[in-house]
Amino acid sequence: MNKRDNAVVVAMLKANAGIVEPALKKYLSEDDAHLKVLLDAERYSTFAGGKRIRPALVLEFCRLFGGDEKAALPYACAIELVHTYSLIHDDLPCMDNDALRRGKPTCHVAFGEAVALLAGDALLTRAFEIAAQNRPPDRAAEAVAELARAAGSFGMIGGQVLDLSGETSTLDFETLLRMYRLKTGALIGAAAELGCIAAGLDKNDARRRAAAAYAENIGLVFQIIDDLLDVTGSSELLGKACRKDAARGKTTIMTYYTPEQAKQFAAGLTEAAVASISGYPGSETLCALAYYLLERES
Amino acid sequence: MNKRDNAVVVAMLKANAGIVEPALKKYLSEDDAHLKVLLDAERYSTFAGGKRIRPALVLEFCRLFGGDEKAALPYACAIELVHTYSLIHDDLPCMDNDALRRGKPTCHVAFGEAVALLAGDALLTRAFEIAAQNRPPDRAAEAVAELARAAGSFGMIGGQVLDLSGETSTLDFETLLRMYRLKTGALIGAAAELGCIAAGLDKNDARRRAAAAYAENIGLVFQIIDDLLDVTGSSELLGKACRKDAARGKTTIMTYYTPEQAKQFAAGLTEAAVASISGYPGSETLCALAYYLLERES
Numbered sequence: 001m002n003k004r005d006n007a008v009v010v011a012m013l014k015a016n017a018g019i020v021e022p023a024l025k026k027y028l029s030e031d032d033a034h035l036k037v038l039l040d041a042e043r044y045s046t047f048a049g050g051k052r053i054r055p056a057l058v059l060e061f062c063r064l065f066g067g068d069e070k071a072a073l074p075y076a077c078a079i080e081l082v083h084t085y086s087l088i089h090d091d092l093p094c095m096d097n098d099a100l101r102r103g104k105p106t107c108h109v110a111f112g113e114a115v116a117l118l119a120g121d122a123l124l125t126r127a128f129e130i131a132a133q134n135r136p137p138d139r140a141a142e143a144v145a146e147l148a149r150a151a152g153s154f155g156m157i158g159g160q161v162l163d164l165s166g167e168t169s170t171l172d173f174e175t176l177l178r179m180y181r182l183k184t185g186a187l188i189g190a191a192a193e194l195g196c197i198a199a200g201l202d203k204n205d206a207r208r209r210a211a212a213a214y215a216e217n218i219g220l221v222f223q224i225i226d227d228l229l230d231v232t233g234s235s236e237l238l239g240k241a242c243r244k245d246a247a248r249g250k251t252t253i254m255t256y257y258t259p260e261q262a263k264q265f266a267a268g269l270t271e272a273a274v275a276s277i278s279g280y281p282g283s284e285t286l287c288a289l290a291y292y293l294l295e296r297e298s
Numbered sequence: 299m300n301k302r303d304n305a306v307v308v309a310m311l312k313a314n315a316g317i318v319e320p321a322l323k324k325y326l327s328e329d330d331a332h333l334k335v336l337l338d339a340e341r342y343s344t345f346a347g348g349k350r351i352r353p354a355l356v357l358e359f360c361r362l363f364g365g366d367e368k369a370a371l372p373y374a375c376a377i378e379l380v381h382t383y384s385l386i387h388d389d390l391p392c393m394d395n396d397a398l399r400r401g402k403p404t405c406h407v408a409f410g411e412a413v414a415l416l417a418g419d420a421l422l423t424r425a426f427e428i429a430a431q432n433r434p435p436d437r438a439a440e441a442v443a444e445l446a447r448a449a450g451s452f453g454m455i456g457g458q459v460l461d462l463s464g465e466t467s468t469l470d471f472e473t474l475l476r477m478y479r480l481k482t483g484a485l486i487g488a489a490a491e492l493g494c495i496a497a498g499l500d501k502n503d504a505r506r507r508a509a510a511a512y513a514e515n516i517g518l519v520f521q522i523i524d525d526l527l528d529v530t531g532s533s534e535l536l537g538k539a540c541r542k543d544a545a546r547g548k549t550t551i552m553t554y555y556t557p558e559q560a561k562q563f564a565a566g567l568t569e570a571a572v573a574s575i576s577g578y579p580g581s582e583t584l585c586a587l588a589y590y591l592l593e594r595e596s
Contacts, residue, residue, distance in 0.1 A: 030452070034473060038451055038459045089419060093392075094411035113392035117415070118458055121387060121422065122451045128426040129446030137439035141430045144442050148427030153336055153420040154328070160416055161336045175332060 003274075003284070009292040012285045016056035016076075019069070021047070023077050027130055041111040041119035042126075046084050049102045053293075054079045057191035057286075058198070061211050064282050067199025074134040075143050075194035081127035082151050083187060088120035090160065096244075103239035124151070131194075143197050150190035159183025166251035173256055177220070180253075184226075185219030210276045217273035218290050224266045225296060227252035232259055233297065263294075270294045301572075301582070307590040310583045314354035314374075317367070319345070321375050325428055339409040339417035340424075344382050347400045351591075352377045355489035355584075356496070359509050362580050365497025372432040373441055373492035379425035380449050381485060386418035388458065394542075401537035422449070429492075441495050448488035457481025464549035471554055475518070478551075482524075483517030508574045515571035516588050522564045523594060525550035530557050531595065561592075568592045 028043050055076030062072035091098040091106040092113065099109050108116035131147055134140040149155055159182030162175065171179060192215035196208040230245050231254050245252050253262045273290045277283045326341050353374035360370035389396040389404040390411065397407050406414035429445055432438040447453055457480030460473065469477060490513035494506040528543050529552050543550050551560045571588045575581045 032452070032456070034463070034476070035451060035456045035459050037463075038456065042451065085419075089415060092415065094390075094415060114462055115459070117387060117390065117392060118455050121383075121419075122455045124419065124422060125446050125450040125455065129443050129450060132430070132439045132442035132446065138435035141435035141438040141442070144430035144439070145427050148423050148430065152423040152427060153333060153340065154330070157416050157420045157423065158330070158333045158336065161333050161413070164412055165332070165335075178332070 003287055004291045005288050006292055008285055009288050013051055013056050016059050017052040019073065020052050020055040020076050020080065023073050024080065027077055037111060037115050038119055038122060041107055041115050042123055044110060045088050045107045045119065048104055052080060054083050054188060054191040058195040060286055061192050061195025062198040064280060065196060065199040065201055065207050072195055072198035074130050075198055078127040078131040078147060079191050079194060081123045082147065085120040085123040086156060088116055092116060139197050143194050146193050147190050150186040155182055155186035167248050170255065171251040176251055180220050180223040184223040185216050188219035188222065189215040191215060213276040214273045217269045218293055221266045221269050222293055224253050224262055225294065227254055228259055228262050266294055301585055302589045303586050304590055306583055307586050311349055311354050314357050315350040317371065318350050318353040318374050318378065321371050322378065325375055335409060335413050336416055336420060339405055339413050340421055342408060343386050343405045343417065346402055350378060352381055352486060352489040356493040358584055359490050359493025360496040362578060363494060363497040363499055363505050370493055370496035372428050373496055376425040376429040376445060377489050377492060379421045380445065383418040383421040384454060386414055390414060437495050441492050444491050445488050448484040453480055453484035465546050469549040474549055478518050478521040482521040483514050486517035487513040489513065511574040512571045515567045516591055519564045519567050520591055522551050522560055523592065525552055526557055526560050564592055
């Protein structure tokens with residue numbers, strides 16, 4: 001297999017999405033006439049056509065290290081719900097005020113601000129419920145704690161705060177990278193960790209540390225490419241508005257680098273990601289995923 | 299002891315707050331120059347002077363059923379953080395748009411809407427992290443699942459949605475009671491359940507069912523008295539604006555009952571609450587708490 005085989009990555013993402021989506025549908029299937037607008041909003045945003053990269057990482061790392069994918073599936077769903085909640089809240093008028101996401105009206109445009117706020121809250125809450133109900137319970141408790149740490153003040157939410165402060169003042173380069181690590185890297189890191197937890201690996205297992213290093217690097221790459229595409233990409237391909245960062249005077253990698261330098265920087269991080277896991281037999285697809293995320297155009 | 303001894307209740311709440319507040323301070327103590335505004339907002343709302351009724355219930359039920367209060371303390375803190383997050387989000391402009399809470403500016407007035415949104419998200423997330431890290435892990439996982447269920451779409455958040463729909467259409471009496479049960483009763487019920495979980499009681503233990511019945515009833519009473527005080531109380535005593543419900547045309551117990559009838563209805567629920575636990579030796583203070591919540595004026 002070519003190490004940059006996009007077809008393999010696309011097939012892998014599709015196969016994992018084929019496992020995750022029915023499970024998500026089941027988790028969000030309960031109906032209630034009085035709560036219809038809330039439940040519809042939760043489903044609308046959860047099934048808005050994401051690539052399901054985070055849940056794929058959970059399942060792939062679980063398999064890579066010999067775990068049963070059934071043990072990883074609830075964590076994969078939980079991570080995707082946390083990701084979905086973060087998008088809903090991030091799009092709200094008091095945050096990024098985005099009207100379009102994946103080519104569709106954002107949750108608050110479709111359902112109103114109050115319902116979008118509550119749907120985000122509900123998906124975050126449901127994520128922890130799903131993770132906590134997984135078996136065995138000691139691993140479930142560890143997974144909840146890990147997911148909460150990654151999503152919390154010193155993880156994704158902290159990253160959002162840094163991102164906001166990068167709109168009113170210029171973040172120095174180190175702080176910018178920290179913002180990327182927290183805002184995007186933390187949850188991607190948690191995906192790798194939860195896959196390892198499902199496979200029964202302890203915190204100090206070298207395989208788990210390798211997975212975390214891979215994920216931290218591809219998380220950084222993911223956000224760098226996001227900000228690069230905001231400058232060089234097209235709204236049509238991305239399914240969302242472009243050139244937003246410059247319009248807001250926001251600090252991004254483009255504040256410091258030319259597009260070519262940014263891409264080169266991301267390529268170095270991608271090599272580091274690949275190096276950390278390529279020694280494990282079966283890691284080829286995950287390595288190819290790293291290159292795929294580097295080269296993506298949407 | 300007089301069954302309506304308010305002094306005993308006040309002393310009990312104060313003693314429990316004296317245990318819970320230092321623990322909350324410790325959980326929210328981490329500092330970070332880049333995240334100062336977020337962490338300050340989390341602490342501002344958490345230490346805004348609540349009565350700490352929910353954490354008191356966790357600790358009291360744990361003690362009542364022979365548990366070690368140390369095992370209950372993380373759950374007590376987690377419940378209070380979930381309660382605090384719900385107040386922050388509930389006060390946001392897209393929800394109730396309240397400027398005053400417990401006599402102080404609400405979080406979004408003090409820190410801006412984006413930070414208030416994220417601080418709420420962060421406290422909810424931290425709550426699950428704290429609960430998940432408690433020991434033993436199997437009980438921690440059960441506690442997280444119970445807390446998430448009570449806080450989620452078919453608990454507190456569902457109650458908020460019903461509450462919102464009660465502003466644009468009149469809820470029938472049954473739906474109104476369901477709204478009360480979800481919006482307020484669910485989290486108060488979870489407080490009782492988490493105390494029982496900390497004491498090692500199984501889901502089907504009769505003591506746990508008694509605690510849940512007590513909590514469901516005092517939760518209903520709590521919300522009924524809240525809505526009664528909105529009509530009959532004073533802003534000065536309550537530390538928040540009054541007469542809001544009528545101004546918004548919101549369905550409350552006052553849509554169906556006179557103040558006297560509402561009070562009588564709440565008194566019946568209080569007797570039911572007391573009856574469900576009064577057979578357990580040591581339950582006197584919890585019984586007195588039920589009367590205290592019925593008679594409160596703020």
